Amino acid sequence: MELSNILELIHAVSDSNLTEFNLQDGNLNISMSTEKTIVQQVAASADTASFAAGYQPTVQPTLQAAAQNQKDTDRADDTQKLTGNIVKSPLVGTYYAASSPDSAPFVKVGDKVSKGQVLGIVEAMKLMNEIEAEFDGTVKEILVENEQMVEFGQPMFVIE
Template identity: 80%
Template sequence: MELSNIIELIHAVSDSNLTQFNLQDGNLNISMSAEKTIVQQAAANTDAALSVQYQPVMQPAAQSAVQNQITGQATGTETFTGNVVKSPLVGTYYAASSPDSAPFVKVGDKVNKGQVLGIVEAMKLMNEIESEFDGTVKEILVENEQMVEFGQPMFVIE
């Protein structure tokens, strides 16, 4: 197989939806694999901006391992009594403005709507997480410097 044909084959596979491609022709063995990102946009409601979620396409073995993790988490899902404040983005949660500072809130603290509960760092930007409710902090569901996902419950306010 000529080099120009190989290059053309690479471009054809790259432009397609294939994540893995193998070709054997005599002594020639070509194997290509790609991790692609699927972008999904959710419909925006009047209160929230568009939400974009990224999901990498995985090989079957990796996909089944992730599915097992998800299934394991789903069976251990808690239901919370009270109002739940969820992470609006993916990032690293910080309980205080600096390592030497006291945490923004502790369990048992009274909070008002708009009060800062913590910070989520995403792409070197510090995003304040504000309470959406008036009440008392019943539970803090995340640890300082823990990675949080979009929509992950972080606080329970009663």
């Protein structure tokens, strides 16, 4: 496989909604995931040796990724300081505070909520998953912002 074809493949996968992609072509194995990490394993042969000698892929963390890592560290420290009932994300995805961009948010700080009431939505793999209150009480804090990526087990709301 030629370098131009590989680059075209990388751009096509990057522009798609795929979360993971694997390709095997003879001795060439290309794997990609949403972290935009490219892993190549090339067995030494006459065709691939010249390609491997001239092309060394590198992955460098972006400033945005570094900032997110710092936020995650800060959030982990802050989570230990939270008091009240904490509603955590049941899955990895994108958090939405409202059912549509022009709708009012499901809840705001200070709102009284009942067990089972929808607090927000987490989109995962094009499926909208409602996040429900696990407790009766008042929303003390909303720990995530609209359209923010959330991780499994990440604290999202504090209810007292």
